[in-house]
Amino acid sequence: MKAIEVDDLWKTFGEREVLRGVSLEVEKGDIFAFLGPNGAGKTTTMRILLGLLRPSSGTALVCGQDLATSTEFRRKVGVLFERHGLYERLTVRENLDYFAKLYGVPRWQGRTAEVLGEVGLQGREQDRVAELSTGLKRRVGLARALLGEPELLFLDEPTSSLDPQAQRDFRELIVSLSRDRRLTVFLNTHDLDEAQRICNRVAILDQGRVRLIGRTEDLRAGRPQVEVVFPSEEEAREAERVLVADGRVNGTVRMGATLICDLTAPVSIRDLLNMGLEVKEFKSRSRGLDEVYFEVLEREAVA
Amino acid sequence: MSVVLTVAKRELLELRYDRQVLVWLIAFVTIFSWMSSSGSLEVSLLFTSSFMGMYGAFALSGQTFDQEKLTGTLETLLCGPVTLRQLWFGKILGTLLPAAMVAYAAAAIFLYRGPDGAMLFSVQLAVYLALILPALLTAFIGVMGFVQLHFDSRRTRMISIAVMALIGVLLLTSLTMAGEVARLSWEALAIAGLMGAGLTALPYLLVNRLSKERIIMTSEG
Numbered sequence: 001m002k003a004i005e006v007d008d009l010w011k012t013f014g015e016r017e018v019l020r021g022v023s024l025e026v027e028k029g030d031i032f033a034f035l036g037p038n039g040a041g042k043t044t045t046m047r048i049l050l051g052l053l054r055p056s057s058g059t060a061l062v063c064g065q066d067l068a069t070s071t072e073f074r075r076k077v078g079v080l081f082e083r084h085g086l087y088e089r090l091t092v093r094e095n096l097d098y099f100a101k102l103y104g105v106p107r108w109q110g111r112t113a114e115v116l117g118e119v120g121l122q123g124r125e126q127d128r129v130a131e132l133s134t135g136l137k138r139r140v141g142l143a144r145a146l147l148g149e150p151e152l153l154f155l156d157e158p159t160s161s162l163d164p165q166a167q168r169d170f171r172e173l174i175v176s177l178s179r180d181r182r183l184t185v186f187l188n189t190h191d192l193d194e195a196q197r198i199c200n201r202v203a204i205l206d207q208g209r210v211r212l213i214g215r216t217e218d219l220r221a222g223r224p225q226v227e228v229v230f231p232s233e234e235e236a237r238e239a240e241r242v243l244v245a246d247g248r249v250n251g252t253v254r255m256g257a258t259l260i261c262d263l264t265a266p267v268s269i270r271d272l273l274n275m276g277l278e279v280k281e282f283k284s285r286s287r288g289l290d291e292v293y294f295e296v297l298e299r300e301a302v303a
Numbered sequence: 304m305s306v307v308l309t310v311a312k313r314e315l316l317e318l319r320y321d322r323q324v325l326v327w328l329i330a331f332v333t334i335f336s337w338m339s340s341s342g343s344l345e346v347s348l349l350f351t352s353s354f355m356g357m358y359g360a361f362a363l364s365g366q367t368f369d370q371e372k373l374t375g376t377l378e379t380l381l382c383g384p385v386t387l388r389q390l391w392f393g394k395i396l397g398t399l400l401p402a403a404m405v406a407y408a409a410a411a412i413f414l415y416r417g418p419d420g421a422m423l424f425s426v427q428l429a430v431y432l433a434l435i436l437p438a439l440l441t442a443f444i445g446v447m448g449f450v451q452l453h454f455d456s457r458r459t460r461m462i463s464i465a466v467m468a469l470i471g472v473l474l475l476t477s478l479t480m481a482g483e484v485a486r487l488s489w490e491a492l493a494i495a496g497l498m499g500a501g502l503t504a505l506p507y508l509l510v511n512r513l514s515k516e517r518i519i520m521t522s523e524g
Contacts, residue, residue, distance in 0.1 A: 051515070
């Protein structure tokens with residue numbers, strides 16, 4: 001059984017179509033990044049999966065269950081929204097105890113102490129949440145999400161507005177939790193670097209449609225590229241013509257004397273010299289997820 | 304039931320930090336009750352204490368229902384195994400206790416200052432304070448909680464005040480029609496009690512029909 005199965009999901013608010021036939025699958029143990037610009041429909045999809053919104057049509061299942069109706073199964077799902085959802089005026093301990101009791105966590109006192117240890121918050125139990133930094137609040141939120149020993153964790157922009165150190169610590173924490181507990185993580189984010197660093201699968205959502213979905217590694221290594229610097233812009237233009245005619249270059253981006261070439265077959269600096277081109281600098285580059293992302297969005301914008 | 308009590312206990316824990324509201328309420332109750340206690344005692348007691356309690360509930364419920372929507376804690380709770388009715392009922396209990404204390408304080412001041420000492424030890428008064436007053440407050444908090452879950456916060460303040468006024472009008476009309484407007488009689492108590500029970504039952508029956516989607520879409524400020 002898949003951890004998440006979404007099939008032809010549509011959602012409209014009044015006249016506005018927010019989701020237009022979203023389909024995706026997430027395997028158990030995946031750290032899945034759901035990427036997209038603001039307003040793409042990421043949070044709406046997540047809310048439908050969590051049973052908070054009803055789809056206009058289509059299905060959204062978590063471990064084969066519809067969370068809108070499976071009240072009991074909700075114990076097995078942990079959630080951390082961008083708004084951390086903690087009681088600011090209560091202490092860390094009071095917050096966790098409250099949620100542990102509501103989730104019916106057995107031996108909740110011990111479990112609360114355990115999750116505080118897991119997220120590195122030992123000794124902060126008596127601190128009021130309002131007095132904690134944003135990064136620590138997110139950790140408390142994560143501790144709360146882990147209380148019921150979930151099979152699946154939903155995180156909505158978990159590192160937004162954190163400083164770089166807190167971002168790194170939080171990402172490491174998610175990766176180690178996923179690895180140690182074989183926890184499936186569904187991560188809503190628009191942080192490409194985050195998705196690239198910690199997620200093994202990625203989907204890009206734009207204007208309510210999944211534009212691209214696949215393994216992070218496959219997407220990044222989809223097409224190799226070389227970046228070549230020529231002595232002048234004119235020579236770069238001439239090289240562009242030669243390379244495209246050669247057939248091993250699928251497309252090019254020219255920026256002054258620099259040419260970035262999408263390759264269909266390997267090209268070395270020797271090949272270029274053999275073609276009679278003078279080269280100042282040559283480097284091969286693999287595409288980052290950010291390039292894939294912007295390419296997908298630009299292609300859709302043009303379409 | 305343990306879930307309901309857990310929700311209620313958390314509400315009370317949070318109230319520790321509402322000192323400003325509590326101080327303001329105590330001052331308001333003291334002054335208002337002191338001023339109004341020189342009039343006709345019996346029905347004034349009914350109205351003053353119940354409305355003081357309702358006003359207390361109104362002031363405190365901003366934290367209980369509206370604030371939970373605005374801060375996102377309610378959205379997190381709705382993802383869990385707790386039902387809407389359990390949450391709603393727990394919140395009523397959590398708000399009822401301080402609201403009842405406000406109402407009892409108003410009643411105590413009223414009786415202390417009032418001219419008709421004979422009413423102090425009547426059975427009707429005991430029944431009113433023990434049963435009818437909490438029933439009226441529960442009804443108000445229940446309806447207001449339902450309203451706050453259903454509407455966005457820009458509307459709930461006004462609707463809550465309207466609910467308070469409606470309860471007052473209903474109560475006064477019923478008592479006038481029963482010819483009991485000047486006395487805290489058994490008939491007057493029965494009318495007030497039935498009204499409290501009816502107004503509590505209505506949102507109790509409706510709350511599980513509330514749409515989570517509606518709650519979420521009215522939570523975003």
